Amino acid sequence: MKKKKLGNSELEVSVLGLGCMSLGTDVDKARSIIDAALDEGINYFDTADLYDFGENEKIVGETLKGRRDKVVIATKAGNRWKQDKSGWTWDPSKEHVKNAVKDSLKRLQTDYIDLYQLHGGTIDDPIDETIEAFEELKSEGLIRYYGISSIRPNVVREYVDKSSLVSVMVQYSMLDRRPEEEILPLLKANGVSAVTRGPVAKGLLSEKMLEKASSEGYLDYSYDELERLLPLLKEKLGSRSLAEAALQYNLSHPAVASVVAGASSVEQIVQNAKAARANPLTDEEIAVIHELTKVNMYTQHR
Template sequence: MKKRQLGSSDLYVSEIGLGCMSLGTDYKKAQSVIEAALAEGINYFDTADLYDFGENEEIVGKALRSVREQVIIATKAGNRWTDAKDSWTWDPSKAYIKEAVKQSLRRLDTDYIDLYQLHGGTIEDRIEETIEAFEELRAEGYIKYYGISSIRPNVIREYVQKSNMVSVMMQYSMLDRRPEEEVLPLLHEKGISVVTRGTVAKGMLSDRMLEKATAKGYLDYTPEELEEILPLLKEKLAPSRSLTEVAIQYNLSNPAVASVVAGASTVQQVKENARAAGAALLAQEEIQLIRSITKSNKYEQHR
């Protein structure tokens, strides 16, 4: 599988990353999915301390222990479970992040984290303090690089201006083109990579498209619009290939994107995602066709 440089770092991530949130808590099943990903050439594994109360990190660390030096482990912090574990609070403070990383290192059973990400962020945060925490963790050798996971343009701009982050994880797809106009060009210009999530739009950009569409619609698409647009995308762009393939290739066609993080709970899903990454590139005419069929959404909030 092809690899792309992550921002200005020396990390080269596979074009498909494994989103580990959907692995579940059955270790043997999760291990089979992770081993399938390794067999497909996937080297980028994304988790978070929030997932399954930290058990996800434990599973990922255990499954990757024998290949630790050959893989890139990304995890996240900032969401703090309550004692009752029935909800979480937002805590991007320096004190919390510097404690959270130690717990993640213990669960992952590793001496360092390749990419440590802020799991959200608001414009009201003490952003300089958060950046200071990440910079100190780098200097202390706990993490190699850091980034944020955010769709908020105002927060992203602050980190672009004030930090040495190498990546931003964000939702992006053919149905959610909000980052295209203002966020992706900015990050590309600054040499900061994008790692995408939500690429198949909750399954709507797959061959189960209408089955996955909801009565509420999706973003600014009404259910009626989805019923029209999804079959049209399939007809025009994927008559002899999967819509998932088109969706993944659409994201990878943007020069700001380094990797598409795709969740998988079965070996078959891993193989399908890997096959999609290795498929033929979209022609410029196909990209333009996608943009003519779908909406050029805009971020209305977080200004």
């Protein structure tokens, strides 16, 4: 599996990462998926303290602890579960970030986190205070690098201008091209890597296509538009599967270091890895995708 450097860090991440949110709480099943990922050459594992009330971090930590030096572990903070676990509240404060990391380290059974990410963010947050927390955690050796997970261009711009973050996790796919206008060029110009999620657009860009479609459509696309577009994309891309084209579309952008995809089975890991190792899209294939799909813009997410 090919690896790329994450921003200006020393981290080399596989171009396909495992999004651990979909692992579930069956420990044996989760372990088999993580082991399969390692077998396929995946070294980048992305979790969060929010997932399954912290159980996800525990499973990831327990499974990877004997191979810690061979993997890049990324986790996130900023969301706090309510006491009754009925939901969560947003807290990007310095105090919370510095406390949350200690709990994550304990659950992950490690002395340090390779990439610590803010799990969201708005322009009204105390951004300077959050950056201060990350910088102190770096100097204390509890984290190696930090980034944010956000689809808000104004928030991303603030962190790029004010901090030494190395990555931004952003939703990106052929059906969600919003990052191409405001986020990806900014990251590329500043030596920050994009880590993308949602490459198959909730399964629409997979062999299941319309089986995964909502009657309300997806982002700027109505159901009727998807009904016309998806078979046409599949036809025009020829021998490639839609999932392969979807992964390679993300990787074709020079700002993208890794595509983080979830997997709920070993078979899915193998398929995703095969797609990540496929030949890059040609200029002609990218032109076809651009011709058929929309250049979406961020509206409410600012």
